[in-house]
Amino acid sequence: xxxxxxxxxxxxxxxxxxxxxxxxxxxxxxVFAGERRRQLDELLTRYPTKMAALLPALWMVQExxxxxxxxxxxxxxxxxxxxxxxxxxxxxxxxxxxxxxVGRHFIQVCTTSPCGACGAEDVARAFLKHTxxxxxGVTSAxxxxxxxxxxxxxxxxxxxxxxxxxxxxxxxxxxxxxxxLASLK
Amino acid sequence: xxxxxxxxxxxxxxxxKHFGDPEARSLAGWRxxxxxxxxxxxxxxxxxxxxxxxxxxxxxxxxxxGFPTGMKWSFMKPGDGKPHYLCCNADESEPxxxxxxxxxxxxxxxxxxxxxxxxxxxxxxxxxxxxxGEFTEPIKVMEQAVQEAYRDGILGKNAxxxxxxxxxxxHRGAGAYICGEETALMNSLEGRRGNxxxxxxxxxxxxxxxxxxxxxxxxxxxxxxxxxxNGAEWYTGMSLSSPKSTGTKLFSVCGNIRKPGxxxxxxxxxxxxFLYDLCGGPLPGRRFKAIIPGGSSVPIQTLEEAEATMMDYxxxxxxxxxxxxxxxxxxxxxxxxxKQIARLSRFYAHESCAQCTQCREGTxxxxxxxxxxxxxxxxxxxxxxxxxxxxxxxxxxxxxxxxSCATPxxxxxxxxxxxxxxxxxxxxxxxxxxxAA
Numbered sequence: 001x002x003x004x005x006x007x008x009x010x011x012x013x014x015x016x017x018x019x020x021x022x023x024x025x026x027x028x029x030x031v032f033a034g035e036r037r038r039q040l041d042e043l044l045t046r047y048p049t050k051m052a053a054l055l056p057a058l059w060m061v062q063e064x065x066x067x068x069x070x071x072x073x074x075x076x077x078x079x080x081x082x083x084x085x086x087x088x089x090x091x092x093x094x095x096x097x098x099x100x101x102v103g104r105h106f107i108q109v110c111t112t113s114p115c116g117a118c119g120a121e122d123v124a125r126a127f128l129k130h131t132x133x134x135x136x137g138v139t140s141a142x143x144x145x146x147x148x149x150x151x152x153x154x155x156x157x158x159x160x161x162x163x164x165x166x167x168x169x170x171x172x173x174x175x176x177x178x179x180x181l182a183s184l185k
Numbered sequence: 186x187x188x189x190x191x192x193x194x195x196x197x198x199x200x201x202k203h204f205g206d207p208e209a210r211s212l213a214g215w216r217x218x219x220x221x222x223x224x225x226x227x228x229x230x231x232x233x234x235x236x237x238x239x240x241x242x243x244x245x246x247x248x249x250x251g252f253p254t255g256m257k258w259s260f261m262k263p264g265d266g267k268p269h270y271l272c273c274n275a276d277e278s279e280p281x282x283x284x285x286x287x288x289x290x291x292x293x294x295x296x297x298x299x300x301x302x303x304x305x306x307x308x309x310x311x312x313x314x315x316x317x318g319e320f321t322e323p324i325k326v327m328e329q330a331v332q333e334a335y336r337d338g339i340l341g342k343n344a345x346x347x348x349x350x351x352x353x354x355x356h357r358g359a360g361a362y363i364c365g366e367e368t369a370l371m372n373s374l375e376g377r378r379g380n381x382x383x384x385x386x387x388x389x390x391x392x393x394x395x396x397x398x399x400x401x402x403x404x405x406x407x408x409x410x411x412x413x414x415n416g417a418e419w420y421t422g423m424s425l426s427s428p429k430s431t432g433t434k435l436f437s438v439c440g441n442i443r444k445p446g447x448x449x450x451x452x453x454x455x456x457x458x459f460l461y462d463l464c465g466g467p468l469p470g471r472r473f474k475a476i477i478p479g480g481s482s483v484p485i486q487t488l489e490e491a492e493a494t495m496m497d498y499x500x501x502x503x504x505x506x507x508x509x510x511x512x513x514x515x516x517x518x519x520x521x522x523x524k525q526i527a528r529l530s531r532f533y534a535h536e537s538c539a540q541c542t543q544c545r546e547g548t549x550x551x552x553x554x555x556x557x558x559x560x561x562x563x564x565x566x567x568x569x570x571x572x573x574x575x576x577x578x579x580x581x582x583x584x585x586x587x588x589s590c591a592t593p594x595x596x597x598x599x600x601x602x603x604x605x606x607x608x609x610x611x612x613x614x615x616x617x618x619x620x621a622a
Contacts, residue, residue, distance in 0.1 A: 046352075046354045047394075048268070048394050049375065049376070049394060051375060051376035051377070052374060052375050052376045052394075053376065054376030055356070055357065055358070055359055055373065055374075055376060056356070056357065058359070059318075059357060059359070080376070082376075089378060090376065090377065090378055093361065093378040093379060093538075094318070094358075094359035094360050094361050094379070095359075095360035095361065096318045096319070096359040096360030097359055097360075108319075111528075112280045112481075112528065112529075112532050113280055113481065113514065113525050113528045113529050113532070114280055114281050114439040114440050114514045115439075116525070116528050117440050117441055117514075117516055117520050117525065118439075118440065118441070150319075151280075151362065151532050151535050151536060152278055152279075152280040152362070152532065153319050154277045154278055154282065154283050154286055154317065154319065154320065155283050155286065156280065156281050156282070156283055156437065156439035156440075156445075156512070156514070157283055157437055157438060157439045157445035157446045157447065158283075158445075159439065159445070163319060163321075166321040167321075168319075168320075168321055168322055
């Protein structure tokens with residue numbers, strides 16, 4: 001078993017997943033048409049190989065669909081002249097690419113030692129309680145929230161840092177969690 | 186959000202002078218503060234002359250290893266007919282470290298200028314700034330600044346009108362601590378899994394895209410324009426203890442301390458004054474217990490060791506640890522060392538790329554044993570097993586992530602053995618209150 005399986009980051013097998021973008025069973029809409037295709041072509045000029053545009057291309061997929069599905073991996077593979085299996089190998093290495101749909105608000109609470117020593121676990125518990133998720137990695141029944149623990153967000157002097165989608169919050173305390181959640185649509 | 190404190194009178198602000206000043210972010214604001222004069226000067230110099238100034242300044246890598254920057258640059262041979270690359274390591278992920286984030290958030294043009302000078306000095310036309318994926322705000326700020334620099338002709342095929350080509354691109358990571366390791370970063374930038382590569386070949390021979398490459402930390406590159414502007418002697422003059430450590434250094438401070446944040450001091454500053462005077466000392470009613478001075482991968486110091494330390498590369502080594510990335514993590518007497526070390530170990534287990542057996546298995550075993558001890562289910566034999574595993578995880582793998590996991594375990598058991606033993610004999614965490622238990 002890989003070290004990556006340790007810890008509490010991964011969703012349990014029974015986790016229900018929200019439906020941001022297309023779900024597992026919905027038809028796939030290609031990402032790289034029109035403006036996105038133009039952006040990818042511009043990106044390709046920055047590198048001597050097509051493969052180097054893989055991480056940025058996967059980011060564009062996730063920004064469009066909310067997660068990176070297998071059809072999306074196949075689309076990226078074809079454009080960059082890679083195999084879908086290779087792309088999947090890369091996707092699964094990095095923790096930030098979602099391999100399943102997640103809640104509309106994806107909440108990452110840093111609980112690594114420096115933040116842990118400042119009460120980060122209580123912040124994570126407060127998010128689990130007030131979102132109704134109950135368990136790390138599980139999406140709330142309304143598809144609105146997913147809460148995970150994340151390893152060091154690199155803002156240790158501002159414990160506890162929390163990321164909600166692309167929004168980076170500093171110095172979050174358990175008491176401020178209800179207000180933060182209320183501000184999310 | 187913002188820079189949490191005004192600079193302390195005993196700080197020496199070179200890199201952090203404009204932290205918290207939003208106007209320094211724009212190109213116009215940066216120019217008003219003296220920006221891009223060093224690049225203009227550098228583009229008029231030969232690469233070897235720039236390398237010499239940096240060599241003479243004594244600047245050493247600020248990412249962790251402390252390798253002399255000028256020497257690293259001198260390994261690159263301009264004119265060898267191959268494309269050269271500069272990588273800027275902005276994958277700041279070492280627990281306790283958050284200085285590069287502030288450099289990028291507040292002074293993006295300082296980094297672009299450092300990258301452009303560095304690229305010219307090593308004969309590269311392209312520099313990539315690889316920023317960890319979670320740094321959404323620094324990425325946005327850096328991308329805007331790069332666009333501004335292109336629009337203004339600072340970057341591009343005719344950089345500052347000199348006819349020289351300098352391209353700088355921001356590349357976003359996707360969540361992997363290991364990509365801060367230099368060869369893993371290169372693999373990741375190439376669109377691969379972020380597995381570290383076996384060395385040799387070293388990056389200066391075969392790095393990014395198989396070509397000669399130099400990789401420097403954000404703070405290192407951001408210091409370069411100041412060195413060119415003010416001269417190498419100005420930089421070597423900033424040294425309070427060992428002459429082998431020069432200039433200023435940003436230290437990030439976090440954990441159980443009154444005033445966490447970033448502080449910039451001259452190399453060799455007394456650690457005791459730093460902790461109590463600059464950072465305000467412990468929280469009310471608490472005492473410092475343990476200090477990790479250079480990011481989570483360096484040996485943990487006792488308070489006595491920390492108080493005797495001079496803050497430079499040599500000073501930290503003399504007190505049994507390392508300067509590392511300058512991420513100071515403070516634990517006070519309310520913290521259980523077993524719990525903290527177990528949590529650090531879990532971090533490494535999660536972040537192991539899993540290509541070397543010693544690391545993949547060792548980080549996971551270590552975590553399981555430590556977590557078992559923490560909940561009161563450990564045995565005295567476990568302590569020997571942990572040290573045995575640690576020995577087999579040290580110096581035996583492609584990169585040092587494995588060593589980094591072993592380091593706090595070994596120093597923790599050596600210095601706080603009584604806490605481990607108390608968990609084992611009392612079959613519970615002695616620091617946990619009756620209610621929590």
